[in-house]
Amino acid sequence: MQYKTGVATAALLSATALAANSTTSVPSSCSIKSGSTVTAQAQLDQYSGCQSLVGDLNIGGDSLTGSASLANVEEIDGSLNVVNATQLVSFAADKLSSISGSLSMKQLTLLQSASFGSLQEVDTIQFITLPAISSIATNLKSLNSLEISDTNLESIDGFNNLETVTDFNVNNNKNLAKIDSKLKSVSDSLQVGYNGDEADVKFDNLVWANNITLRDVSSASFAKLTKVNQSLGFINNSIESLNLSVGTVGGTLTVVSNDDLTDLDFSNLTSVAGGVVVANNSKLSNIDGLSKLQTIGGALTVIGNFSVLDLDSLKSVKGGADVETKSSNYTCDSLKKLQKNNAIQGDAFVCKNGATSTSIKLSSASGSETASESSASSGTKTATASTISSKSSSSKSSGGAGAQMAPVSFMGAVAAVAVALL
Ligand SMILES: *[C@@H]1O[C@H](CO)[C@@H](O)[C@H](O)[C@H]1NC(C)=O
Ligand SMILES: *[C@@H]1O[C@H](CO)[C@@H](O)[C@H](O)[C@H]1NC(C)=O
Ligand SMILES: *[C@@H]1O[C@H](CO)[C@@H](O)[C@H](O)[C@H]1NC(C)=O
Ligand SMILES: *[C@@H]1O[C@H](CO)[C@@H](O)[C@H](O)[C@H]1NC(C)=O
Ligand SMILES: *[C@@H]1O[C@H](CO)[C@@H](O)[C@H](O)[C@H]1NC(C)=O
Ligand SMILES: *[C@@H]1O[C@H](CO)[C@@H](O)[C@H](O)[C@H]1NC(C)=O
Ligand SMILES: *[C@@H]1O[C@H](CO)[C@@H](O)[C@H](O)[C@H]1NC(C)=O
Ligand SMILES: *[C@@H]1O[C@H](CO)[C@@H](O)[C@H](O)[C@H]1NC(C)=O
Ligand SMILES: *[C@@H]1O[C@H](CO)[C@@H](O)[C@H](O)[C@H]1NC(C)=O
Ligand SMILES: *[C@@H]1O[C@H](CO)[C@@H](O)[C@H](O)[C@H]1NC(C)=O
Numbered sequence: 001m002q003y004k005t006g007v008a009t010a011a012l013l014s015a016t017a018l019a020a021n022s023t024t025s026v027p028s029s030c031s032i033k034s035g036s037t038v039t040a041q042a043q044l045d046q047y048s049g050c051q052s053l054v055g056d057l058n059i060g061g062d063s064l065t066g067s068a069s070l071a072n073v074e075e076i077d078g079s080l081n082v083v084n085a086t087q088l089v090s091f092a093a094d095k096l097s098s099i100s101g102s103l104s105m106k107q108l109t110l111l112q113s114a115s116f117g118s119l120q121e122v123d124t125i126q127f128i129t130l131p132a133i134s135s136i137a138t139n140l141k142s143l144n145s146l147e148i149s150d151t152n153l154e155s156i157d158g159f160n161n162l163e164t165v166t167d168f169n170v171n172n173n174k175n176l177a178k179i180d181s182k183l184k185s186v187s188d189s190l191q192v193g194y195n196g197d198e199a200d201v202k203f204d205n206l207v208w209a210n211n212i213t214l215r216d217v218s219s220a221s222f223a224k225l226t227k228v229n230q231s232l233g234f235i236n237n238s239i240e241s242l243n244l245s246v247g248t249v250g251g252t253l254t255v256v257s258n259d260d261l262t263d264l265d266f267s268n269l270t271s272v273a274g275g276v277v278v279a280n281n282s283k284l285s286n287i288d289g290l291s292k293l294q295t296i297g298g299a300l301t302v303i304g305n306f307s308v309l310d311l312d313s314l315k316s317v318k319g320g321a322d323v324e325t326k327s328s329n330y331t332c333d334s335l336k337k338l339q340k341n342n343a344i345q346g347d348a349f350v351c352k353n354g355a356t357s358t359s360i361k362l363s364s365a366s367g368s369e370t371a372s373e374s375s376a377s378s379g380t381k382t383a384t385a386s387t388i389s390s391k392s393s394s395s396k397s398s399g400g401a402g403a404q405m406a407p408v409s410f411m412g413a414v415a416a417v418a419v420a421l422l
Contacts, residue, residue, distance in 0.1 A: 072095050218238045249274070256281070289310075317346065321335060325352070
């Protein structure tokens with residue numbers, strides 16, 4: 001055991017008692033009948049002689065009115081589920097320090113406060129549909145999975161001291177104004193979204209996460225983020241400036257529909273193993289924050305009204321490229337050069353600005369007879385914007401083919417290539 005010398009004997013004894021086989025040390029009155037539901041405070045009081053409870057403690061129903069509490073219990077070897085206790089206004093279990101399973105508080109329409117003042121360890125927390133709650137107290141140090149959804153919380157301070165979790169999902173909390181987390185890693189997914197769109201979000205200790213998606217936040221700070229193992233996405237936020245030190249993204253990087261974004265600085269980013277999508281950020285006119293990006297494992301998609309797109313370090317794009325801007329100041333020259341050098345390896349290539357048309361390259365015979373020319377550059381074909389464009393310029397496309405036909409002819413061409421390669 002990891003107890004240091006000098007710890008009082010009493011503490012050692014109680015620690016040993018806690019660590020002992022709980023099924024044998026817990027009296028039968030502290031063992032919860034499986035499938036049962038507590039519906040009255042008197043039933044909770046029956047557990048007041050128990051330091052440990054074994055089994056799942058389910059609390060629910062409309063006969064628990066006002067306050068309810070679980071006194072004295074320090075440990076639950078099982079889960080604590082408070083679900084659909086429709087008249088419950090407050091709940092407290094302030095001696096409880098550990099729950100081996102989950103702590104779920106769901107569909108508690110009147111619940112205003114929940115207090116778990118000693119709670120340090122839980123596997124999973126779900127606080128879902130708590131429309132009246134304004135405070136949740138905990139002292140959590142260890143947790144795997146956190147989901148806080150559809151609550152009235154303005155902050156989630158009780159969860160700010162955690163250093164590592166598997167999942168962190170905070171969504172649909174319309175009054176949430178702030179998250180200031182000390183998390184250092186998230187081994188599965190970090191999702192913050194659909195909360196009030198004024199939320200300021202800080203994960204300044206986070207070094208890596210498997211997946212990150214932020215939506216509807218007004219600012220985001222990730223001072224130490226160096227790696228995202230899978231995908232990283234910023235969608236529909238009101239963030240004005242996004243400054244990330246991240247060096248590698250193991251999946252797709254998505255920065256889409258952030259209407260206030262004027263500054264994108266990902267100047268340590270060298271590699272993205274999936275696609276890169278930077279699109280519909282209406283105020284982002286100068287995209288110079290991707291200048292160290294060298295490799296893209298998927299396709300490159302940049303769509304918007306930008307006059308600068310600096311991809312000066314780019315050496316390899318495994319997929320195609322679709323770069324479209326309304327600005328005539330951007331020139332496709334450098335991108336076309338990359339394509340010509342086979343740095344852009346995918347079949348589809350579109351580069352378009354406000355002034356010029358689009359081109360598409362098919363890497364082998366484009367739907368015609370000969371498949372044998374496959375990778376030879378003589379198979380290159382150029383089409384005009386009107387036959388393939390599907391995005392921004394459909395209404396003003398001047399070619400004969402209708403805009404609606406465009407994706408079909410594009411997919412047809414891709415399919416033809418696929419067939420030719422068989
Ligand atoms: C706990 O005690 C029960 C009953 O004596 C036994 O079956 C079980 O294997 C024990 N578990 C552990 C982890 O020691
Ligand atoms: C919640 O409790 C109310 C009142 O006790 C009951 O009518 C309703 O069916 C319950 N809802 C669920 C989803 O269990
Ligand atoms: C990462 O996020 C993507 C997109 O949301 C999802 O498809 C994928 O399953 C996630 N992976 C993990 C391990 O959570
Ligand atoms: C993600 O990357 C970090 C940092 O390189 C590594 O320690 C971690 O094991 C990886 N996690 C997963 C789930 O692959
Ligand atoms: C952005 O949010 C609006 C409304 O909140 C929604 O209609 C739209 O689909 C969202 N866009 C994306 C890309 O998620
Ligand atoms: C981003 O952060 C780095 C390091 O803190 C700093 O040097 C750089 O100026 C910042 N960029 C923007 C656009 O704020
Ligand atoms: C890039 O990383 C270096 C150290 O690895 C750091 O000093 C610098 O601030 C980072 N730049 C940005 C823009 O975060
Ligand atoms: C950008 O916005 C247009 C029109 O609102 C939409 O059709 C397109 O799918 C969006 N692109 C991305 C990558 O979200
Ligand atoms: C594109 O941006 C320029 C300024 O950078 C602006 O004048 C113009 O209205 C924008 N066009 C569209 C279609 O958003
Ligand atoms: C486009 O270039 C012209 C000439 O260099 C410049 O005056 C204008 O400000 C630029 N527009 C944008 C949106 O960068």
